[in-house]
Amino acid sequence: MNFEQEKIKLAEITSKISKKIKYNNNEQELMLEDVIEDRRHIWDEYSHGALSLEGLREISNMNMLHVIQQQQYERLASQQKNYRKMVKNPYFARIDILEKGEQNIENIYIGRNSFIDEDSSDVLICDWRAEISEIFYNSELGKTSYNIPNGSIDVDLLLRRQFKIENGELLIMFDNDIVINDDILQMELGKTSDTKLKTIISTIQKEQNSIIRDISYDLLLVQGSAGSGKTSIALHRIAFLLYRYRKNINSQNVLIFSPNNIFNAYISDVLPELGEEKVVQTGFSEYFSAYLPKKYTINDALEQVEMLLNIKNNDEKEKLSNIIRQKGSVEMIDKITDYFEKNKDKFIRFDDLKYFDQILWNKNSFIEMHNQTYKNDTLYVRKNKIKNIVLEWLEDPLNKVKETAFKKLDKKITNNGINHYSDHELEQEHIQFWMESIDIITKKIDDIFDFDYINIYLDILKQFFNNDIYEFTKKMIDNKIISYADLFPINFLQFLGGYLPVQHKISQIVIDECQDYSPVQYHLLNLIFKNAKFTILGDISQQINIFNNNIEHIPKIFPNKKSKFFKLNKSYRSTVEINNFLQKLQKNDDIISVERHGEPPNFIKYDNKTEHQPLLIKKINELKTKNFNSIAIICKTQTECEILYAQLKDKTKVRIIENNDILKHNETVIIPVFLTKGLEFDAVIINNASDEIWCTDQDRQLLYVACSRALHSLTIFYKNDLTTLII
Numbered sequence: 001m002n003f004e005q006e007k008i009k010l011a012e013i014t015s016k017i018s019k020k021i022k023y024n025n026n027e028q029e030l031m032l033e034d035v036i037e038d039r040r041h042i043w044d045e046y047s048h049g050a051l052s053l054e055g056l057r058e059i060s061n062m063n064m065l066h067v068i069q070q071q072q073y074e075r076l077a078s079q080q081k082n083y084r085k086m087v088k089n090p091y092f093a094r095i096d097i098l099e100k101g102e103q104n105i106e107n108i109y110i111g112r113n114s115f116i117d118e119d120s121s122d123v124l125i126c127d128w129r130a131e132i133s134e135i136f137y138n139s140e141l142g143k144t145s146y147n148i149p150n151g152s153i154d155v156d157l158l159l160r161r162q163f164k165i166e167n168g169e170l171l172i173m174f175d176n177d178i179v180i181n182d183d184i185l186q187m188e189l190g191k192t193s194d195t196k197l198k199t200i201i202s203t204i205q206k207e208q209n210s211i212i213r214d215i216s217y218d219l220l221l222v223q224g225s226a227g228s229g230k231t232s233i234a235l236h237r238i239a240f241l242l243y244r245y246r247k248n249i250n251s252q253n254v255l256i257f258s259p260n261n262i263f264n265a266y267i268s269d270v271l272p273e274l275g276e277e278k279v280v281q282t283g284f285s286e287y288f289s290a291y292l293p294k295k296y297t298i299n300d301a302l303e304q305v306e307m308l309l310n311i312k313n314n315d316e317k318e319k320l321s322n323i324i325r326q327k328g329s330v331e332m333i334d335k336i337t338d339y340f341e342k343n344k345d346k347f348i349r350f351d352d353l354k355y356f357d358q359i360l361w362n363k364n365s366f367i368e369m370h371n372q373t374y375k376n377d378t379l380y381v382r383k384n385k386i387k388n389i390v391l392e393w394l395e396d397p398l399n400k401v402k403e404t405a406f407k408k409l410d411k412k413i414t415n416n417g418i419n420h421y422s423d424h425e426l427e428q429e430h431i432q433f434w435m436e437s438i439d440i441i442t443k444k445i446d447d448i449f450d451f452d453y454i455n456i457y458l459d460i461l462k463q464f465f466n467n468d469i470y471e472f473t474k475k476m477i478d479n480k481i482i483s484y485a486d487l488f489p490i491n492f493l494q495f496l497g498g499y500l501p502v503q504h505k506i507s508q509i510v511i512d513e514c515q516d517y518s519p520v521q522y523h524l525l526n527l528i529f530k531n532a533k534f535t536i537l538g539d540i541s542q543q544i545n546i547f548n549n550n551i552e553h554i555p556k557i558f559p560n561k562k563s564k565f566f567k568l569n570k571s572y573r574s575t576v577e578i579n580n581f582l583q584k585l586q587k588n589d590d591i592i593s594v595e596r597h598g599e600p601p602n603f604i605k606y607d608n609k610t611e612h613q614p615l616l617i618k619k620i621n622e623l624k625t626k627n628f629n630s631i632a633i634i635c636k637t638q639t640e641c642e643i644l645y646a647q648l649k650d651k652t653k654v655r656i657i658e659n660n661d662i663l664k665h666n667e668t669v670i671i672p673v674f675l676t677k678g679l680e681f682d683a684v685i686i687n688n689a690s691d692e693i694w695c696t697d698q699d700r701q702l703l704y705v706a707c708s709r710a711l712h713s714l715t716i717f718y719k720n721d722l723t724t725l726i727i
Helices: 003-046 053-088 131-138 182-189 206-212 230-244 261-267 284-291 301-309 314-327 330-346 363-373 379-394 400-415 423-449 453-464 467-478 484-496 519-528 551-557 576-585 609-625 638-648 697-707
Strands: 093-099 106-111 123-127 142-148 151-166 169-175 219-224 254-257 280-282 353-355 358-361 508-511 533-538 563-568 602-606 630-635 667-672 681-686 710-719
Touching: 003 053, 003 123, 003 169, 093 131, 106 131, 123 131, 131 142, 131 151, 131 206, 206 230, 206 563, 219 230, 219 551, 230 254, 230 508, 230 533, 261 280, 280 284, 284 484, 301 314, 301 484, 301 638, 314 330, 314 467, 314 484, 330 453, 330 484, 330 519, 353 423, 358 379, 358 400, 363 379, 379 423, 400 423, 453 467, 453 484, 467 484, 484 519, 519 551, 533 551, 551 563, 576 697, 576 710, 602 609, 609 630, 609 638, 609 681, 609 710, 630 638, 638 667, 681 697, 697 710
Parallel strands: 106 123, 219 533, 219 563, 254 280, 254 508, 508 533, 602 710, 630 667, 630 681, 681 710
Antiparallel strands: 093 106, 093 151, 142 151, 151 169, 353 358
16 A cells, blocks of 8 residues: 555545544534433423422432433543544554464554444554554564463564654655654654653654553563653553553552652643543652641652752751651661550550549550550551440440530539520530530540650650751751651651551552652552552652662562563653763763754853843843744752842743743743753753852752753853863
């Protein structure tokens, strides 16, 4: 089939999709008419008088019908959205296969979603996640096979063809023996960014495909260089799993931990583009701080990084870094576990339960139930079991405590000069009084059995770590502030006490930028999401926090999960010239750059602030004339961003980015380096890369992160000196 014949085939398929869109439009209109007619009928029949039993039944049945119709309407609307995208770009590949033992060659077109001709029941387009589509990504021409649930099928791959289709028009067609044709890949890579993560289904490489489709392991770890597509792979993997196991899991069973809210917005459209619903995206601080009392202010990871970066004295910076490292360490896990096991029966403040000067439940009875009857349960479960027993006893109608309490209430009412209550009114007073009493008694029981995990944590720091850590932490907690580093050890204590529940609903978890998380955080995840499977991605070269993580060591914290490690060395983001410069910042001989060339990085020296501003504005304007959609001026800290924004806001169109902002199309932004994780921009400007600003090993890693955001253009401003190794 030549180019003209493929154009005819495309027209046939898009015509059928258009026909389906028109049919669905009619269905939606009919549904809407039915709903309106049903509501009109209800109004005409039952709006003018009291409803009979029959009328109530009809309205109830009608409401149930409306719920079903609403669900059908929403399904149609979702289907229509996919079809409207599909009609513009229905597929990106075709494979011709001859199944072993068969004589007819199958022509299989592969797209982002499947499409079936309802007249013939033929599959006109096959979903990229289907088993047979794997041939396109993995196999060379000739004898091959593909997996099915009950085994595999042997085939002969006769043709692999790729297409470039836009707005329903066939632009390019390639036949090739390799998996993805470099011409199409280069065309995609050469596009300017629209500040949204793109789907990559038409350019998935073989090594990426093996990660996306892996179903054999509980724990997938991916070390990938900057621009290797880690995040895209993870999201396509989620789409694949939701498709493959659609009878067992849905979007509500998936959780993504990502570095910040800007990144959440950046990746949020990928799954809907792939035909799946959005999943829950959160950060560690956001998720785990919900389990602490509202009276505390919980700092997040960005505040921790900003605090470290703003410390000028290297000794002070190392001192704080060491505190953070120890709080997230394996040693912290061991100390908390050991302390808890030895002391958990001492945490409870046993006392008699009193109310109206009467002992409702004596101390010794509490001790026996807690330390003997329910000793195998968590502290939280023990508390609730004991509380339920006490409350059930109090609810006994013949309970003498209740009788005594009511007599005292009646006496109080009389003493207030109110003695004209009717029997019914007095009964209502008794009910209200007893409900309030139950609340008070419940609070008293909670006060006895709730263990004080905050002070227990401080005691652990005091006993097992140096006094500096204890004093530093106590001062913050006394001020009702819990740092990001303290949050997770405290959460671990809560879990041991049963106050942080196991989450059975979550079956798939993605963790991005995994190099920035501590052993305590991973230990918590293993405990709380014990039935989930994990996809963990990161790059040790882009570490912003200070835990010195080696991604290959993470499986030690998940001993019961079968793990597999993948390494992605090919960088698809930056040009060869930018990647060569990145190699000077972080030497890695394993990294392979895709052959896409551009201008070398541009170094601009300035002597003072007066000189800096016009040079920076000139560079911004120059980049805009080159039609770059996204330009980022990256600073080391948020403080530096705020100072620069104040200097530029009246001189050029620019926006400062903070944690909860959303990147927009075609804008110039000022952004701190720790908010750029996972993002990419057409052009990147480093505001000041001078030695006095980026002077430590950690700074060098941050500078690598900042520079590796650039797709096409990288400009580095510096004052006075720039390390000769960089240039």
